[in-house]
Amino acid sequence: MSCFEHPVKSMAPRAPGVIPVELKNGARVKANDIAPQGVYMPNYNILTPNMRSPQYVQMSTAAGITLGIMNGRMHRTACTRCLNLLLTYPEGCRANCAYCGLARHREAERDYADRNFIRVDWPAVPLQRTIDIVARDPAKSPFHRMCISMITHPRSDEDTRTVLKQWTDRIDPKTIPVSILSNPTTMTRADVKRLKDLGADIFTVALDAATPEIFERTRGKGVRSPHSWAKYWEILMDARDVFGPQKFGAHIIVGMGETERDVLVLVQKLVDLGGHSHMFCFFPENGSLMDHLPATPRDQWRRVQLGRYLIDYKGGRAERMKFDGNGRVVDFGVAKDELEKIIGEGVAFRTSGCPGKFRDDVSACDRPYGDSPPSNIASYPFPPNGHDLRKIRRQLRIVEKD
Numbered sequence: 001m002s003c004f005e006h007p008v009k010s011m012a013p014r015a016p017g018v019i020p021v022e023l024k025n026g027a028r029v030k031a032n033d034i035a036p037q038g039v040y041m042p043n044y045n046i047l048t049p050n051m052r053s054p055q056y057v058q059m060s061t062a063a064g065i066t067l068g069i070m071n072g073r074m075h076r077t078a079c080t081r082c083l084n085l086l087l088t089y090p091e092g093c094r095a096n097c098a099y100c101g102l103a104r105h106r107e108a109e110r111d112y113a114d115r116n117f118i119r120v121d122w123p124a125v126p127l128q129r130t131i132d133i134v135a136r137d138p139a140k141s142p143f144h145r146m147c148i149s150m151i152t153h154p155r156s157d158e159d160t161r162t163v164l165k166q167w168t169d170r171i172d173p174k175t176i177p178v179s180i181l182s183n184p185t186t187m188t189r190a191d192v193k194r195l196k197d198l199g200a201d202i203f204t205v206a207l208d209a210a211t212p213e214i215f216e217r218t219r220g221k222g223v224r225s226p227h228s229w230a231k232y233w234e235i236l237m238d239a240r241d242v243f244g245p246q247k248f249g250a251h252i253i254v255g256m257g258e259t260e261r262d263v264l265v266l267v268q269k270l271v272d273l274g275g276h277s278h279m280f281c282f283f284p285e286n287g288s289l290m291d292h293l294p295a296t297p298r299d300q301w302r303r304v305q306l307g308r309y310l311i312d313y314k315g316g317r318a319e320r321m322k323f324d325g326n327g328r329v330v331d332f333g334v335a336k337d338e339l340e341k342i343i344g345e346g347v348a349f350r351t352s353g354c355p356g357k358f359r360d361d362v363s364a365c366d367r368p369y370g371d372s373p374p375s376n377i378a379s380y381p382f383p384p385n386g387h388d389l390r391k392i393r394r395q396l397r398i399v400e401k402d
């Protein structure tokens with residue numbers, strides 16, 4: 001695909017296949033009914049235990065290493081600053097989002113607890129064991145934030161509240177604030193309020209798609225998935241009212257067929273509403289309905305990363321930016337010296353998400369290598385060094401200074 005071609009048509013997902021009834025809804029795991037024995041590492045060669053939230057949660061490989069329940073080392077980083085807890089059920093997520101490794105269409109191929117998600121395995125861990133480890137000394141924990149990731153399941157609202165309550169009973173949310181990555185499809189405004197009342201700090205909505213058309217194609221009727229753009233915006237507006245300014249946000253995946261302009265106009269809308277955007281670079285997740293498609297070209301990703309950072313933290317405005325006929329940024333609407341200084345600081349190219357304890361524009365949620373391989377980093381989970389910045393400048397197609 002040429003960089004100058006509008007990519008919408010070529011980013012179409014595959015159609016989901018038909019699942020035999022005997023493999024639907026986690027039937028295999030429930031029929032085997034193997035009792036879990038502590039931590040479960042995803043393993044395709046043994047029978048998957050019957051685990052469910054709130055007793056069990058899954059966490060990223062990075063969080064498992066940081067928590068000390070997994071061995072392993074990460075490229076150029078020792079830990080993650082965000083403990084992402086993902087609700088888990090044998091039935092799995094009942095949605096079918098085309099870019100997601102957790103999607104329902106995989107139920108014939110792989111049990112839920114064994115599915116890869118944002119490029120890594122997610123071990124399942126007893127919630128109480130997780131809380132016990134962090135509660136030993138929350139102030140000295142490497143985690144700056146905890147995040148409960150809801151999935152689309154009839155029990156996820158109630159179980160999210162239970163996980164939040166059990167956590168905050170032992171760990172002061174002022175010491176380790178809690179974010180909610182919501183599932184609007186099953187939620188009401190009252191659910192949003194209940195989470196705020198239980199001590200949640202930030203509420204996010206994973207719009208993921210930058211336009212209603214891409215939303216419908218990748219996570220709505222286009223892939224037999226239950227989500228709707230209108231419902232996601234309804235809950236996002238509820239979160240704005242309930243959680244207040246700077247305490248709500250939206251996830252956006254860049255590179256699913258939208259233009260750079262589409263994303264930055266949405267980022268501006270979120271900032272004008274009082275919120276933030278958390279950005280992900282599209283990566284073809286193995287086993288997903290988009291695993292045959294190309295990752296986002298780095299020049300596109302870098303320009304959107306920089307534009308988003310300018311709007312979110314530096315007073316930039318989408319309407320001051322200039323775009324070419326294909327919606328690509330050609331002018332960020334910022335003086336050259338100022339732009340050069342911001343690029344040189346490197347923060348714009350770090351992973352974006354809910355803030356940690358270092359500074360407001362540095363995300364606790366650093367998701368090491370969640371949207372790229374270490375050989376071609378999209379979101380830097382650490383401050384980019386001089387070599388990284390030279391590479392970033394080349395990718396931005398901004399002439400490098402000596």
Ligand code: SF4
Nearest residue numbers: 093095097100102103
């Ligand atoms: S709702 Fe979330 S977890 Fe479920 S398939 Fe969609 S993106 Fe994946």
